[in-house]
Amino acid sequence: MDGAGSTVAVHAARPDLLAFATRHRATLAAVAVLVFPALLPFKAVAADVLVYGLFALGFNLVYGYLGLLSFGHAALFGGGAYACGIVFTRFGVPWWAAVGAGVAGGAVIAAVIGALAIRTRGIYFAMVTLALAQCVYYAAYEAEGWTGGENGLRGVDVSAITLGPWHVDFVNPLTRVYVIAAFVVVALFAVSRVLASPFGAAMEAVRENEARARACGFDVRATRWLAFVLSGAVCGLAGALHALTIGIVPVETLTYTTSGLVVMMTLLGGMGTYFGPFIGAAVFLLLENLVSLWTVHWQLVVGLAFIACVLFFPRGVWGTLLAGLRR
Amino acid sequence: MTGDAILRAEGITCRFGRFTALRDVSASFPRGALTAVIGPNGAGKSTFFNILSGSIPPTEGRVVYEGRDLARTPQHRYARLGIAKSFQITTVFPSLSVAECVRVACQALVSRYDIWRPRARLTALDDEAAALLDTVGLWDKRARPAGLLAHGEQRALEIAMALAARPRLLLLDEPTAGMSPEETRAMMQLILRLARERTVVLVEHKMKLVMGISDRVLVLHHGEVLAEGTPADIRGDATVRRVYLGQRDAA
Numbered sequence: 001m002d003g004a005g006s007t008v009a010v011h012a013a014r015p016d017l018l019a020f021a022t023r024h025r026a027t028l029a030a031v032a033v034l035v036f037p038a039l040l041p042f043k044a045v046a047a048d049v050l051v052y053g054l055f056a057l058g059f060n061l062v063y064g065y066l067g068l069l070s071f072g073h074a075a076l077f078g079g080g081a082y083a084c085g086i087v088f089t090r091f092g093v094p095w096w097a098a099v100g101a102g103v104a105g106g107a108v109i110a111a112v113i114g115a116l117a118i119r120t121r122g123i124y125f126a127m128v129t130l131a132l133a134q135c136v137y138y139a140a141y142e143a144e145g146w147t148g149g150e151n152g153l154r155g156v157d158v159s160a161i162t163l164g165p166w167h168v169d170f171v172n173p174l175t176r177v178y179v180i181a182a183f184v185v186v187a188l189f190a191v192s193r194v195l196a197s198p199f200g201a202a203m204e205a206v207r208e209n210e211a212r213a214r215a216c217g218f219d220v221r222a223t224r225w226l227a228f229v230l231s232g233a234v235c236g237l238a239g240a241l242h243a244l245t246i247g248i249v250p251v252e253t254l255t256y257t258t259s260g261l262v263v264m265m266t267l268l269g270g271m272g273t274y275f276g277p278f279i280g281a282a283v284f285l286l287l288e289n290l291v292s293l294w295t296v297h298w299q300l301v302v303g304l305a306f307i308a309c310v311l312f313f314p315r316g317v318w319g320t321l322l323a324g325l326r327r
Numbered sequence: 328m329t330g331d332a333i334l335r336a337e338g339i340t341c342r343f344g345r346f347t348a349l350r351d352v353s354a355s356f357p358r359g360a361l362t363a364v365i366g367p368n369g370a371g372k373s374t375f376f377n378i379l380s381g382s383i384p385p386t387e388g389r390v391v392y393e394g395r396d397l398a399r400t401p402q403h404r405y406a407r408l409g410i411a412k413s414f415q416i417t418t419v420f421p422s423l424s425v426a427e428c429v430r431v432a433c434q435a436l437v438s439r440y441d442i443w444r445p446r447a448r449l450t451a452l453d454d455e456a457a458a459l460l461d462t463v464g465l466w467d468k469r470a471r472p473a474g475l476l477a478h479g480e481q482r483a484l485e486i487a488m489a490l491a492a493r494p495r496l497l498l499l500d501e502p503t504a505g506m507s508p509e510e511t512r513a514m515m516q517l518i519l520r521l522a523r524e525r526t527v528v529l530v531e532h533k534m535k536l537v538m539g540i541s542d543r544v545l546v547l548h549h550g551e552v553l554a555e556g557t558p559a560d561i562r563g564d565a566t567v568r569r570v571y572l573g574q575r576d577a578a
């Protein structure tokens with residue numbers, strides 16, 4: 001389940017088990033995603049882990065695979081959530097179409113932010129994406145008629161869903177988690193596929209050395225932009241699922257703390273690894289839930305755990321584990 | 328001399344603020360020949376190289392490749408036009424394997440935006456990459472991360488990546504910079520071999536290195552063309568000798 005996903009005779013040098021895991025990373029990740037909600041006592045946390053794990057997976061496309069640190073991913077996540085919520089509450093489209101609208105919403109906002117931000121890199125990229133995401137936040141805050149303003153967009157209530165002959169009770173926490181998990185599994189396969197595609201290689205080339213990538217014939221800006229849009233589609237899906245899970249889109253979804261959260265989760269899990277972001281989201285949310293049971297100062301504890309992780313395991317939980325196995 | 332030139336520089340001037348790095352430099356590079364651009368440190372060789380290869384635009388003048396003005400051609404198009412280069416500062420993809428570096432470089436010619444098909448299915452690229460690794464003598468190192476190669480090996484890898492574009496014109500900026508004498512000799516052999524099949528422009532500041540292998544030599548000094556001709560012409564040129572005499576690396 002590693003990041004490189006390279007194909008040329010490299011894996012021969014690695015242990016067989018790891019080569020196997022790399023080849024079947026999407027299947028293994030899907031199994032993990034389907035098994036863990038059953039093991040977890042609190043289903044609400046399970047839904048959060050899936051949603052934020054998916055968000056981090058999408059964010060990592062830009063951060064881990066393209067090498068650009070975005071501080072504006074809240075706009076893609078929140079954009080997806082609002083797109084889903086608005087078409088559902090205002091236009092009464094079926095729930096699955098609303099999910100599709102969330103994917104499209106995330107991608108469209110990413111297309112605009114990406115077009116403006118990809119000219120810059122490093123700290124400037126982080127600042128430009130942050131500023132543009134703040135614009136999206138204020139727009140949502142002001143456009144009360146559409147978004148509900150500071151009260152958030154209420155009424156994204158799905159109580160039962162029908163899929164052909166099946167009627168699924170969406171209020172039951174466990175079935176709800178599994179509906180979300182189904183979308184996450186699809187996204188896991190899609191992302192794995194993109195990473196293993198020729199475009200995935202182009203992204204790595206651009207990350208590794210921009211000048212050489214350009215000399216090879218890759219259009220660095222176009223590559224970055226497309227990766228950003230794909231990231232937006234995945235994060236938009238995560239946002240849409242979030243809206244369906246909690247039945248409301250709080251305007252806080254668009255604040256920079258959401259952008260910061262996904263950076264932390266990805267770092268915690270391991271940037272540039274396929275499944276690391278998911279692990280990071282799970283570790284973060286479980287830690288938050290457990291620690292908040294015995295102290296109100298849970299943020300302090302989680303913060304310290306994060307700092308310790310960055311200092312002592314800069315590759316993140318998952319990245320460190322993979323590096324250990326590889327040795 | 329402009330008869331069959333694959334590449335021509337016409338009246339190139341390049342200023343950085345008030346400083347003029349190149350002043351009205353014109354030169355033409357005959358097809359199939361190995362042309363060396365030499366000059367002491369700071370002569371403007373890399374600046375000239377970067378303009379020829381499209382990395383920076385000239386302040387004045389133009390670069391014409393195969394009769395086509397390159398002014399409006401974005402840099403990433405150069406590879407597909409048949410122009411490849413290696414920089415003075417080595418550029419490889421450090422955390423990718425050596426084989427993957429070359430494979431990606433080959434891929435750039437055929438597939439850049441396909442987000443769905445598995446890249447492993449482009450098997451022709453693996454063969455192409457293998458052949459290139461063989462050419463530069465890195466086949467044994469193919470599974471290593473490129474960033475862990477020795478300096479000389481990274482330079483060879485960079486050339487393999489440049490060759491992946493199947494260039495008709497190969498531009499090299501000090502390919503032997505920082506190399507040991509053995510590595511330098513091997514690199515010169517390689518360049519000589521590559522020059523049999525394509526046009527090569529070689530930037531170098533060690534005059535002695537290029538005299539034996541180049542067909543033509545262009546001497547830059549303080550941003551201007553000091554002399555141009557065959558190695559024999561240049562060796563006999565009094566001004567060139569004067570410029571190079573004060574230099575440590577002259578011999």
Ligand SMILES: Nc1ncnc2c1ncn2[C@@H]1O[C@H](COP(=O)(O)OP(=O)(O)OP(=O)(O)O)[C@@H](O)[C@H]1O
Nearest residue numbers: 343346348366367368369370371372373374375532
């Ligand atoms: N981006 C830049 N801004 C300002 N000055 C520059 C820039 N690039 C190069 N110069 C100056 O232009 C002059 C020529 O530099 P250039 O790198 O072309 O020399 P060179 O002949 O390649 O030297 P070397 O043998 O050391 O590689 C130098 O004086 C250098 O300081």
Ligand SMILES: [Mg+2]
Nearest residue numbers: 372373374415
């Ligand atoms: Mg130079």
